[in-house]
Amino acid sequence: MAVDPTATTASPASAAKQKAVDAYLGMWxxxxxxxxxxxxxxxRLAEHATGDALSVLARQLYADHYNGVVSKGAPANSPVAQSVDSQYxxxxxxxxxxxxxSTWLKYRTDNGKPADDEPGGKHLIHAEVKLAVDGSWRVTRFAVERTGSC
Known part of the structure; x- marks a missing residue:
């Protein structure tokens, strides 16, 4: 099979950024x-998250369960890999x-009505994604800023 001389292989840093973004989107x-x-x-929560990130997610979901709240919809994410610790x-x-x-809102399980009067909105999120020992990429921690922060 002939090798295409114009084809390029992604650098280790570029490949890592793509895998990290994929893991981040998978987590959400x-x-x-x-x-x-x-x-x-x-x-399923542990497939793309670990450490502090997994703990925060589990605690929030437990609080929702305890309070009789579920979420409907999904967030619309637009992540950008800002930095990588090594190019090689x-x-x-x-x-x-x-x-x-704005389309991912909480609802009460007892009556199906919105859990609050918050309209949702845009939130700035910073996340750290690390290479695990098994070769997968997982979100290890993240911070979600207030509504309207971006």
């Missing part, structure tokens, strides 16, 4: 799916996202 897809039942014990052997990627949660 997992959370949106699990939040429909507020199942804080779902093993990357292990950590920092992501910045302006997440739109």
């Amino acid at each position: 897809r997992d959370v949106a799916a699990v939040a429909t039942t507020s199942d804080w014990q779902s093993p 052997e990357p292990k950590t990627v920092v992501i910045r996202d302006c997440s739109d949660a």
